[in-house]
Amino acid sequence: MERPADFTVKDARDQGVIELTGDWTAALIGPAASGLRDELAGRSSVHLDLTQVGRMDTAGAYAVIQAAGDRFEAAKVKARPETQRLIELVSQAAVVKPPPTVKPRGFHELTIRIGKGVMDLSREVLDTLAFAGHLLVVLFRTIINPRRIRWAACVSLAERAGLDAIPIVVTTSFFIGAVVGLLGANMLRQFGAEVFAVELIGIAVTREFNILITAILLAGRSASSFAAEIGSMKMSQEIDAMKVMGVDPFEALVLPRFVALLVTIPLLTFVATLAGLAGGLMITWSVLNLGPSFFLQRIVDNVGATHFWIALSKAPVMAAVVAGIGCRQGLEVGGDVESLGRRVTAAVVHAIFAIILIDAIFALIYMELDL
Known part of the structure; x- marks a missing residue:
């Protein structure tokens, strides 16, 4: 039986535990995601209990992670094994950031620009030859x-x-x-x-x-x-x-x-x-x-x-x-x-x-x- 997603605050203190219930899926999340985000906004730390969650998909897991923000730690989430694996998988994908690109400087940058220029020139020459060849074919065809x-x-x-x-x-x-x-x-x-x-x-x-x-x-x-x-x-x-x-x-x-x-x-x-x-x-x-x-x-x-x-x-x-x-x-x-x-x-x-x-x-x- 499907149950809409919901949550309850077991402890109203600043560092209390929030228990999630129902099915946290894309079709049943409803307003629970925004409500959870508002509830966690003023807390210094996040303690989530997901043992009462019936079903959860990647949309539900991502909504929980987004509501917790930067304070989310998958290891501190209490959940069944299958839910825990899903939370860890989605959290890894959500927090992955592209590695910083180090811009080359000095002689290294000069060699890169020269190499790109040579490749662009070679490509331009090949495209020009292809254009000229096609034009010659059309010219002979019309003659x-x-x-x-x-x-x-x-x-x-x-x-x-x-x-x-x-x-x-x-x-x-x-x-x-x-x-x-x-x-x-x-x-x-x-x-x-x-x-x-x-x-x-x-x-x-x-x-x-x-x-x-x-x-x-x-x-x-x-x-x-x-x-x-x-x-x-x-x-x-x-x-x-x-x-x-x-x-x-x-x-x-x-x-x-x-x-x-x-x-x-x-x-x-x-x-x-x-x-x-x-x-x-x-x-x-x-x-x-x-x-x-x-x-x-x-x-x-x-x-x-x-x-x-x-x-x-x-x-x-x-x-x-x-x-x-x-x-x-x-x-x-x-x-x-x-x-x-x-x-x-x-x-x-x-x-x-x-x-x-x-x-x-x-x-x-x-x-x-x-x-």
Whole structure:
């Protein structure tokens, strides 16, 4: 017969004995647990008699231990053998505390951080190679069957990454060309060679600054946008739904962004070249009194189109880097907003770092080729 849990105070003194009766189980504890806790709150020591307890489970044993608090000692509890074993088992589990972690200091901490950094870098390299391999498979698959390309998405993304970026690219390149022309004119005036500021502007703008400024601006503009868009889809499980329906996320999300930047970066590079030369022309005309016809003639005669084609040869690589890093960071987003913020920031930082590194590698290669 089931009896609700209860208790009686056999001795009302400060160190009296409290006798528990009834069934101390999860279903029958009721208000007895809170009442026992209130009764034991003002006592300096705890003496419990559990010999009259009918049945007890882990919930009842834990309620008794919680009511006694830090003063509970399983050895001082008077109970039948089976109840005593249960009390000891639950008390051991209840009082177990995790061992204190000793934080490493000095050289030990340094080695741990270096080791973690190496492991994170290795994992990042492997994930990047896996991403690149999957993208290449999708690229070859679409080359074999062009009907798999989502042209509507490609055109829409190209408009957002290309046409919408023209104002900022033109403005930035114009002032970069103007600054190069102003510095060149001031420096070359000391040697009476101000006229060579035209060649300086032409080579700097057509060879380096046009593609570099375009790629960096798209890294901050498009890479972050790609990471945020794909990351939001990852958080809302839209990408998982695409996989369930048999749609490859690389084919639906990554490839259109890759194609869009592959088309727009060369066009923006050309626009940036014109804007940079216009900025340099303005400075040479206003500061050095060299007319537009003289400026353009020296650009054609002494600079030529070789430097522009060298810059344009970097465009596909820059497009692949910006689109790849942005999409990869978006696919790595977890289920929280903090992860989205970290990945968007990482997309911009990694893309800019990769752009500068690749530009330096191209410079070394063309220097060895004497171009």
